[in-house]
Amino acid sequence: MAKTPQAIRGTQDIFGADAEAFAFVVETFERVRRLYRFRRVEMPVFEKTEVFSRAIGETTDVVSKEMYSFEDRGGDSLTLRPEFTAGIARAFLSNGWQQHAPLKVATHGPLFRYERPQKGRYRQFHQIDAEIIGAAEPQADVELLAMADQLLKELGIEGVTLHLNTLGDGDSREAWRAALVEYFRAVKDELSEDSQERLEKNPLRILDSKDRRDQKFVADAPKIDDFLTEEAKAFFEAVTSGLDAAGVKWQRAESLVRGLDYYRHTAFEFIPDEGSEAAGKLGSQSTILGGGRYDGLMESLGGTPTPAVGWAAGIERLAMLVGDKTQDRLEIAIAAEHRDREAEAAQAIAMFRRLGFQAELFASGSPRKRFDKARKTEPGILISMDVRDGKPFQNWQGTYPEIDREAEAHAAFTAVWELPDDDHYG
């Protein structure tokens, strides 16, 4: 026998309860984004490599070693999208969507990063994504965050808190960064090896280091608040007061940062509370939804400066938190307990399905075992079609709790087939 090929490392075949939970997340997202009037957008799964290398930054790990890149037959370097934002920005610019600004868009689908798989982390993974492009006001941040908050609530996810920070505008950020470098450089020898490297290329990242050696210095590190310009301060206050007015709970996270320079002002992540059920289910992958304002991105793709803010969330991670979502209960099962009744049973099942019932036919294998097989699916209605004493015979059994429209199903069935006189349903 030929060897069965195995799935690519870090890819997954989702089935059963996991697939139902996945679908529940997507369906809920689609419903909520309509409430907020975000427009659906479909994007290519691959782009020219430069879309990502320019938008994300050549030096980041994502671009330097985590992209699935390949040459097509024309010699162009293409890349499977590692995120949504860069592609959406490219589409916004190349399609002239400025005419729709401010534009609220939402999408979901697969993304690809060449990483070592672990809990809640795959090489092909899936995200939901929402962006507001061409809106410079803090109200856009508030609306986007309110939508995220409502989505998580409608998914039934508990014990998750919005961690919020501001990175200030360009000037604030530069001043803060310089102060951080100066502060940490003074204690460089006592920092972890990783953070000694971060000091040069990504000093903000030292703030969320997990290493104890770093953490004892983080508490007294310079705070962004001391470097905010008046405008940046007013912006952040408008965001927080807007969240309060919208009833979105949040907490300040002074160490929450974004490494890339084009991020401005608001940065946020929804993170499970310490010790919560959600935190336990996610392992070390704590953030379930994250985003921020990226006013500087469009320029890196050659567009005019365009303010924008957005977030994304991993569908797999959300699905781990929504609990068991089993398939809907089977409404009607028909067991053809005799080979001579198989055609009629198929006729009946087709009738029920056209009437909008979820119905399943049991007409294969040993006729004697078909009833048992049907019963094990615990249907709302269990119909037997058999031959007894040489004559066609059918039986109707309603089980508790009874399904909606049982009377309608019963009427449709008895219009064609007889049932015993003493039959009761419901």
Added chain:
RNA sequence: GCGAUCGUAGCUCAGUUGGUUAGAGCGCCGGUUUGUGGUACCGGAGGUCGCGGGUUCGAACCCCGUCGAUCGCCCCA
């Protein structure tokens, strides 16, 4: 890129200090019951013990390598 743990039937797992022909439950297939509905009874199929090498009279078990999975580190745009 680094580390830890784990790979036995379709699934969940047993398998004694290394010792005959590798087991169970579930699932699947078949048979039995003259039956208004059973968690029934009987039987069957299905395994290169991840793969390769080594130690040994003898390996699912010990050793090395390899592939894969899981979890963590790094990273997380």
